[in-house]
Each structure stands twice: as C-alpha cells, then as structure tokens.
Amino acid sequence: MENESTRAVTVVGEKAAKRLRRRRSAVSKLGLRHWQLWLLILPGLVYLVLFCYLPMYGVIVAFENYSPILGVFGSPWVGWTNFRSLFNSYWFEIMLVNTLELSLYSLPVNTIFPIVLAFLINEVRHSWFKKSVQTISYAPYFVSVIVTVGMCYTFTDAGYGVVNKLFGLFGVEAKDWMYEPAAFNFIYILSGLWQGCGWWAIIYVAALSSVDPALHEAATIDGAGRFKRIWHINLPAILPTAIILFIMAMGGIMNVGFEKAFLMQNSSNLVASEIIATYAYKVSIAATGYKNYGFGAAVGLFNSVINIVLLLAANFGAKLLGKESLW
C-alpha cells in the first residue's frame, strides 16, 4: 500500500518534472525569457513580412489573371498562361539577350577595374597623392543615377554635347549617342564604371593594406621583382574578397540596374535598352490601358528564378575550385 502510493507519487512527480523540463527547454529555445529582445526585433520582422515575404507570397498573381477588384485571392487562376505568353512574346528573346549582355559585360569590367585601381593606389608612397586620388575617385558614387544619366544625355547631344565636340576633332560625325542602340551598352557600362570604380576599390585597398609588409621584404630578399610580388602576394590577398563579391554580383545579374536602364531608355534605343525588368514595369504598373499585373509578375518571377540559379551555380563553381564560397 504504502509502497504503491509512494510509487504513484514518484511517477506523478517524474511526469511533472518532465513536463517542467520540456517547458523550460521550449522557453529557452524560443528565447521567451528574452521577451525584450523579441520586442526589439519585432519592427524588423514586421517590415520583412510586409515588404519582403508578403510580396513573395504575392508572386502567385503570376499564375492569375489578376484583377484589382477581385484581389490576390479572388482572381481567376490561369496556371502557366502568363509565362507562355512571355516566352512567345516578340520581345522575349530581345530583352533576355539585352539583360544577359548588359550583365555579362559589366560583371568583368566592374570586377577588374576596381582591382587594378586598388593595386595602383597601393603602390603609391606619397600619402597626399594617395588621399587625393581616393577622395576624387569615389566622389561620383555620391552623384545620383538621375544626374548621371542626365549628364550622359547632355554630354552626347549632337548639337552642343562636349563628347561630340571632342569626337569632332577626330573627324567623327556628331550624333545623339543616347539614341543609338549600338552605343547603349557602352554608355551604360562606362558611366557605371565612372560612378562605382573608386567606391568598389575601397574594399580591395583595405584588403591590400592588411598584407604583412614582412612578406614583401622576404620576397624582395629572395629576389622577387615588383610584378612577381604583386602576382604572388597581393593577388592572393584580395582573391577571397573578389570571389565573394563576384558571386554576389552573379546573384544580381538579372537585376541589372533597372533604375538606370529605365532612365537611359528612349524610343530609339529600345532594341538595346529593353531589359526584362523594364518590360515588366511597362506592361503592368506603367501601362496606360489595361494593367496586366499577372503578366508583369510572371516576368519578374522569371527574373528572380534565373538570379537564384546563377547564384547557386556561381557558388557551386567557387566551391569546386576549393576557394571561398558564400555557404
């Protein structure tokens, strides 16, 4: 009797203890004792839900014939129709090629030039010269994209543009270059380089300045010349940074500056300047008649999917090479 009751008590006690333990571990797993931390991160989470995850969920309108009155839930489901009309569209091939071209040209340019600039800056011994070069070279980063494109328009004007005046010295015929499809990629990349090169070089300059000077001294004693030292010491020092930035850029390949391409676009250069993102915007939000949101969302989703695939591929490639990777 007595034994039984004590056993019952022990069993009950053990059960209670187990429950307590479970609850405690749940509390610590969710960090509920840190309710103040939850409160601190709450605004950030609400932001992500509203402006990142809700739009991700809203991607389902890509499979709908979206109507603003019926809303995301009420609009008729059309399956892959929007995608089919995208792939069959006359513009599809043109803008896919334009997007890829723009990215594939600017990616190496925007990787190599900042590295070269950083190497050159790293060789400078007079600090006043170094400082002025750096300060001036990233000034354009603070110029807005609207002003940059505006400058492109005025500089290349056939009438008074300074570019045409300079070209005139070499006997080149004056043209409105911003209206020439053939010049679009070149202007886009060159102006981008002007804006970003000095800025992107900052990271590499920092990576180079962290190289131990003893390495250079030792190499010099061993008879290595400047180029040998740059090749065998400086280049490996910046390689991890360069690879990470390259992978990140691959992930953004299809996001290639909508904001700038849109501003540089005009009716004359459309064959070169129409990229996927600008097309999505024009058929939906900016459309004057029927705003085909479903189709626009499908175009955008196509963009995002290619981005992810390229990012994963670049990361996988970097891993295969046994170098840095994102994860």
Place this chain on the structure above:
Amino acid sequence: MEREEVLRLLHKKPKVAKADRVFEAVVYTVLAVWTLVTIYPLIYVLSCSISSPEDVYMGRVFLFPASFDLSSYAKVLGADMIWTGYANTILYVVVGTLISCALTLPAGYVLSRRDFRPRGVLMGIFLFTMYFSGGTIPTYLVVRSLGLINNMFGFILPGAMSVWNVIVVRTYMSTSIAWEIQEAAKVDGAGDFRLFLVIVLPLSMPIVAVMVLFYAVGYWNSYFNALLYLSDQSKWPLQMVLREVLIRSDSSIAGGGGGSLIDQAYMAEAIKYTTIVVSTLPILFIYPFLQRYFIKGVMIGSVKG
C-alpha cells in the same frame, strides 16, 4: 682599404633601381590621368553652369567657363519646382533615416546576441530576403493595398531596412564590443532593453554614424519608389524634379521672364547644368569630411559572417 669599402657601402643611400623608377612613374601617371578623367565631368558641369547660356548652347565650354553669367542660377533658384523638391527631399531624408535606423539598429543588436537561441532561425529569415524577392509588381500591389500610394511613407517604407546594413550592424556589435561587458551588466540585473540602450548603443556610435550616412545618401539619391508610388507632383522629391528637367527636358523653368525664343532655347540647356550643380553640390561638399565613416561601413560589410 677593405674597411673603407664597407663603410662606403654602408653610408650609400639605397639605390632605387631604374626599373622601379620607371614603374613608379607609370603608376603615378596612370593614376593622375584616371583622376582627371573622373573629375572632368564634374568640373565641366560646374563650368557650364556659370557660363552664359549662349556659350553652353553653342558648345564653347570645354573645361573652364567660357564666360561668367549667373542668369541660369537666377532661373533655377527662382523655380518653385526646385524648392518644393528640396523641401520634400529633406523631409523624406530626415524621417526616412530615423525610421531606417529604428528598424536596423535593434534588429542588428538582437542578431548579435549570442545567448539568444532563436538567433540562427531569425538570421535565416533575414538572409533569405537578400537572395530572393517577390519582384516589383507584387511589392507594388502590397504597398497599394496598404494605402501608401501618394503618401510620404510609400516613398520611405519599401526599402526602409536593408538586410545588408543589419548584417553590418550585427558584425560590428558582435566583434567590436566585448561580450563580457554585457555579461557583467546582466549580472548586475540589467534587462535587454537596458543592455541595448545604455551599454551597447553608446559604444556603437561609429556604426550608427555609418548607418545614418548610408541611409541618408540613399534616400537623397533614390527616385524609384517616388516613380512607383508618388504620382502627385507636389510630393515629388528633388530627384523626380531632376528627372523632368534633365531627362524629359521639361523646360518650364527656362520659360517666362520675357526673353526671346532663342534665349529661352539657350536657357533650356543651361539650366540642366545648373540644376545638377544645385542638387549635387551639397553632397559632394559634405562627403570628403565624412568619408572615413563611409569607408568604415564598406569595410565592415565586406567581412564575411
């Protein structure tokens, strides 16, 4: 004899090899040219803005001002469009930067707390948005259904928090502030709010400065949200006004004042350069004094983890 030779060698200046001198000359020259090419467009714009509209239109300016004439400044500074844009931009920059910091700093702090177990999952939730997004149209539909069209917050809120910046803050707080300080404060009975506001935030002022600058410059230069969500011209920030003047060649600023048609055509081009100067000079003047903060931000951001 031998001793003298050794002494001579010891006192001789280290000789710079001829190849090295050539190399240095090349480096300095390339950098000088690079720098000049970079700054040339800015100087050119400045020169055009203070030359007479006729000289600008005729293409007589190459580097230095062809004449001295501030009539285009009179036009631009007399235009309501520009002032409204300026006022809106300043309002958006101030409110937007406050909101952005209020979102970014606490989030970065929480993600830096190593004793907060859900940290890993939360980190995943944040990072995922860096690699995948719904796209412009679904975002537009969400913003519209929130009733933010033609509202200041329609310009500010989408994009108010950059996950990249959250990571930068997190990295700074977990690497530059000794964890022991927070632990000691915890032992003394400080709650998480106090830890953040009284201990960590005051120690994080350098990164707060970086965030304020990044966000402020971002808001100052952005136009895309205004294009999408602000159709009411009276709410346009400066950049949207610039788009009208520079890219869509809206010459309403140049008109009026009773000049001849030719004068007005000259003026229509000259004001482009002047609006660029008026809108960009403030930032270009300020940034050299703040550049070390920008550089710090870029460098922390590039540290993996």
